[in-house]
Amino acid sequence: MPVHEIPEVLDRREGPYGEVVLRRHGELLQIIANGCFLMDTSDGRSERLLVDAALAALPAGRPAPHVLIGGLGVGFSLAHAAAGPRWGRITVVEREPAVIDWHRDGPLAGLTREALADPRTEIVEADLVAYVNETSDTYDALCLDIDNGPDWTVTEGNEGLYGPSGLAGCARLLRPGGVLAVWSAQPSPVFEETLRNAGFQQVRTEEIPVARGVPDVVHLGVRAG
Numbered sequence: 529m530p531v532h533e534i535p536e537v538l539d540r541r542e543g544p545y546g547e548v549v550l551r552r553h554g555e556l557l558q559i560i561a562n563g564c565f566l567m568d569t570s571d572g573r574s575e576r577l578l579v580d581a582a583l584a585a586l587p588a589g590r591p592a593p594h595v596l597i598g599g600l601g602v603g604f605s606l607a608h609a610a611a612g613p614r615w616g617r618i619t620v621v622e623r624e625p626a627v628i629d630w631h632r633d634g635p636l637a638g639l640t641r642e643a644l645a646d647p648r649t650e651i652v653e654a655d656l657v658a659y660v661n662e663t664s665d666t667y668d669a670l671c672l673d674i675d676n677g678p679d680w681t682v683t684e685g686n687e688g689l690y691g692p693s694g695l696a697g698c699a700r701l702l703r704p705g706g707v708l709a710v711w712s713a714q715p716s717p718v719f720e721e722t723l724r725n726a727g728f729q730q731v732r733t734e735e736i737p738v739a740r741g742v743p744d745v746v747h748l749g750v751r752a753g
Contacts, residue, residue: 533553533554535551535552535553535558536551536552536553537549537550537551538550538551538552538557538634538635539626539630539634539635541626543624543625543626544623544624544625545561545562545623545624545655546561546562547561547562547563548560548561548562548624548626548627549561550626550630550634550635550636552635553568556568556569556570557569557602557635557636559601559602559627561624566601567601567602568602569602569604569639572602572604572608573736573744574711574736574744574745574746575601575604575605575608575673575711576604576605576608577734577736577746578605578671578673578709578711578746579595579597579605579608579609579671579709580608581709581734581746581748582595582669582670582671582707582709582748583595583612583614583615583669585707585709585730585748585750586668586669586705586706586707587705587753590668590705591616592614592615592616592617593614593615593616593668593669594615594616594617594618594619594666594667594668594669595609595615595617595618595619595667595668595669595670595671596619596620596621596665596667596669596670596671596701597609597618597619597620597621597671597673598621598656598670598671598672598673598674599620599621599622599656599672599673599674600620600622600627600628600631600640600651601627601673602636602639603631603636603639603640603643604639605671605673606618606620606640606643606644606649607639607640607642607643609643609671610642610643610646610648610649611642611643615648616648617648617650618643618646618648618649618650619650619652619665619667620649620650620651620652621652621654621656621659622651622652622653622654623653623654623655623656625653628651628653631644632644656672656674656689657688657689657694660689660694660697660698660700660701661697663701665701666701666702666703666706667701667702667703667706668702668703668705668706668707669702669706669707669708669709670698670701670702670706670707670708670709671709671711672689672698672708672709672710672711673710673711674689678690678710678712678716678718678719678722678747690710690719690722691722692722692725692726695708695722695723695726695728696726699726699727699728699751702751703751704751704752704753705750705751705753706750706751707748707749707750707751708723708728708748708749708750708751709746709747709748710746710747710748711744711745711746712744712745712746712747713742713744714742714743714744714745715733715735715742715743715745716745716747719747720732720733720747723747723749724749726749727751727752728749728750728751729749729750729751729752730748730749730750731747731748731749732747732748733745733746733747733748734746734748
């Protein structure tokens with residue numbers, strides 16, 4: 529294997545939920561959690577769709593909507609939200625201090641420097657599942673990308689967010705007519721049905737084709753007005 533194809537570990541930390549690693553593989557930066565690949569900087573189309581689809585599903589004319597982005601990751605969703613003028617406040621909930629550090633003054637800073645400097649942006653260091661259950665804040669849109677999706681969770685405990693109680697918590701955070709958008713590494717008809725059973729309306733799935741395998745998707749649902 530040529531030297532340039534060997535992944536280089538840039539940082540390895542023991543975080544509150546296990547080991548997190550940032551590594552460089554050629555031109556890509558990759559985040560690994562407890563030995564499981566989570567994401568890299570190769571594309572970002574589906575993360576941008578997550579933000580755009582949520583915005584498009586909001587009622588026309590809603591001024592300066594407040595979006596919560598669940599998971600900072602490599603920063604595609606945050607950077608895309610901050611690049612547009614329509615969002616009002618942009619709150620990002622990220623539970624790994626290492627990931628936040630990598631964006632503030634580490635190898636990922638180049639991807640989100642302008643977004644983090646945007647006065648609309650707020651970073652909250654917290655576990656999203658706990659945050660959903662505890663916060664008194666409300667939002668116009670929730671854009672959630674904290675794992676590989678409803679059917680393939682890497683972190684124990686995240687699956688609760690995709691069940692009836694977790695979706696009830698998401699609905700509580702949304703203002704009437706607010707949008708829930710959930711990124712997934714594969715389509716999930718079961719999750720679509722769970723969204724409907726939880727009272728969400730206009731439930732649908734938007735797909736992003738990938739080079740190999742099943743498409744990435746964004747599941748969408750609207751809280752009743």
